[in-house]
Amino acid sequence: MSPLKIKKGATSHSAYNLRPTFSDVVERHTLAVLVENEPGVLARVIGLFSGRGYNIDSLTVAEVDHTGHLSRITIVTSGTPQVIEQIKAQLGRIVSVHDVHDLTVEGASVERELAMFKVSGTGEKRVEALRLADIFRASVVDSTLESFIFEITGAPDKIDAFAELMRPLGLTDVARTGVAALSRGE
C-alpha cells in the first residue's frame, strides 16, 4: 500500500470533528501529518507544539512522495480529548500541512518502530543477551568480542520490553526511530 493512500474525506471526521467529547483523561494519540516537503516545515510543526505547550512523545519525518514533494510526519502525542482536538485543528491550519489524520480514532492502524541496542558484556550475560534477542526476533547487526548491536523492529511496547530485559545484561546505548504508523485496510 502506498503511504499516501488515506481514505478521502477522513479529515472531516477527525481533525475537524468538532463535537466535543470532553473528559480529563489524558489519551495517547498517533497523528499522521502530510506536509509540503519544504524548508522549515518541521520547524513549523515543532514550533506549534512548543509554542502552545503540547507534548511530543515521539516524532518521525521523511519524504514519502518525491514527485508530489510530500513528507509524512508521524507524531505521538498525549493530552485530554480537548487538547488533542485542538492539536489537530492547529496542525490543520498550518499552510504547509495538507492533511491531518488521527490514526488512533480513524479505525485500526499498525504502529512500528525500529531500534538499535548496544549491549556490552562477556560470559553468561553475553550469551543470555543473544538468547533473548532471538526470542524477540532482534537481529545482530554488529559485534565485537565484548559487545553486540541488536536491531529490533516492532510496536513500541515490544521495544520497551526488550530494553528492560537488556538493561541488566549490559545495555549501554539505545537509538530509536520513533513511531511510524499506517491505518489498516483500504
Added chain:
Amino acid sequence: MTRQMSGAKMIVQALIDQGVDTVFGYPGGAVLPIYDEVFQQNAIRHILVRHEQGAVHAAEGYARATGKPGVVLVTSGPGATNAVTGLTDALMDSIPIIVLTGQVPTFMIGSDAFQEADTVGITRPCTKHNWLVKETDALSGVLHEAFHVATHGRPGPVLVDIPKDVQFATGTYTPPKPSVSHYQPKVKGDMEEITELVAAIEKAKKPVFYTGGGVINSGPAASQLLRELVKSTGFPITSTLMGLGCYPASGENWLGMLGMHGLYQANMAMHDCDLLINIGARFDDRITGRIDAFSPKSTKAHIDIDPSSINKVIKTDIPIVGDVGHVLEDILKVWKSRGRQTNSEALTKWWAQIEEWKKVDCLKFTQKGKIIKPQHALVRLEELTKKYDRYICTEVGQHQMWAAQYLGFEDPNRWMTSGGLGTMGYGFPASIGVQMAHPDALVINVAGEASWLMNMQEMGTAVQYRLPVKQFILNNERLGMVRQWQELLHGERYSQSWSEALPDFVKLADAFGAKGILCSDPDDLDDAIMEMITHDGPVIFDCLVEKHENCFPMIPSGKAHNEMLLGEASTQGVIDSKGSVLV
C-alpha cells in the same frame, strides 16, 4: 504571459498585478534593487515611514480601513526585526498584510553577514506563513501565493524574505492565476449545523448575538446580512472590541460592547442568555472573564472560519466552520424557508429585562469643575465629529476603552484598534495608513500620551505626505490602565506608572511643522476640537484630563460577567489572589 525580468522588477510587477496601490516601507542595503525599481515607476505609491514598526501598523490601518491587504517593504536584519511587533499584532487581530523583507545574498546566508538575521526563523511564529525565496524563477509564484494566503481563510500577516542576489538575477515572471494553491479553506458552513442553529433561534427565549472581528473581515456584505438577521429576528446584539461597526451603534437592538470594560447590559445579557450566537469572535479572555462562570445557562453556537477557534476556550454546542458571510446567508435562507419563527412572547420579556439593565446607565459620569474628564472629551469628540466621514484609530489603554464606550460606529472598517496584542504605539501609524486609503476622510487617533510617544517619530511621515491625521491625546501624565490596576490590585503603589519630562506637545507639533493645540479647560473644549477638525493638516491635540480617572465598568480579573464593578465605590480588594495572577 510569462516574461523575463529581474527579481526586483518582478516584485513591483507582482504588486501591480495584485492591485496594490500603496506600499509602506523603509529602504536599506538588502532592498536597494527593489527601491531602484520603485523609483522607476508610478503605479505604486511608496510611503516612507520613520520606523519599520510604523510601516507595519500603517499597513494594518490601511488593510482594516479598506478590506484590502496592506503591503510593507523593509530591509534585512533590523528592518525585519523591527517589523515583528506589527506582524504579531496582525496575527492576533487577523489582519491581512504582506511584508517583503530583503535578505543578505544566498551565498552569505548563515555567515553572520552585516544586517543578517534569520528572518523566516524569527517570524515563523508571528506570521500566518512565510517564505525564503532562493531562486528568482520561484519569486513571482511565491508572491502571488503570499497574497492568496494572507487574504483567504482566516486573514493574517505573511512575510516573503528575498535575498539580494535573487533581486538582481533575471528569471521568468508568471502573472497571478486563480486557485493554483492547495490552500483553499472551507467557506460554506455545514447545512446540518446551520439547520440546528436555526431551530435553536426559533425556540430561544433569551438569545444574544455576540459578534466579532470576523464579521468585519468577511466583508461589508457580511455586515449587511448580520443587520438583516438582527432586524428580522429582533434579537439583541453585542460585539467585541474588534467587531465594533458591524452593527450600527444607533441600531435598535444594540447593547454596546461586551467584555472586561463592556457595557452592563451587554455583559448581563451574555451571562443570563439561553442562546449565545458567536459570529466571528473567539471567546477571548477579555470577553469571557471567569471561564467556569461564563454564560452558564446558554446553548452556544460558534461561527468561525478557523476550526481551531472552536472549542479552544469555551465548549461549543453548535459549531459551524465557515466564512461569516456565507454562513449568515445560509442561516437567513433556512430560517426564512421555515417560516421566520421566533418565540416573540419570550423575546418581549427578555427585552424588558434588558431595558432594566440599561437603566443602570453604566457609562454615566459627571463633568464638573475646571478639569476635563476623559469621558467628557470623548463625548464632545463624538458629538462634533459623528456627521463627518470619520475613521477612528486608538492606541492601547484607558483611552482605548473609553473610545470604544463613548464613540459610536455605524459601519464596518471605521474602527482601527489593537485588540489581541494590545500594542501601545499602534494608533498613530495606523491613522497614517487609514488616511492614505481615504485622503479626504476625517481620521482621528484617540491616544494616551504614553502610547503616542511610542511611535511619535511618524509625525515626520504625516507631515511629509501632508496627511491631515488628528492626534487626539488624552493626556493624564500617567500610564492610566497600569495605574488603575495598581490602585485596584497593588495597594495603590504606583510603580513606574507616571510620565515625567513629557514634551510640550504644541512645541513638538511646531518642531515637526504641524499644528499643536492645547486644551485644559472644559469650556474651551468644543472650540478646540472644531479647530482641530477644520485645520487642513496633521494636528497634535494635547487634551489635559483628570489624572486619576478610572475606566468603568470593569469585570475584575477572575470574576464573572455578573460581578462587574460599576464605579468608584468599593474597588479595594475586589480582585482575589487567584484573579491577581491574570493579566
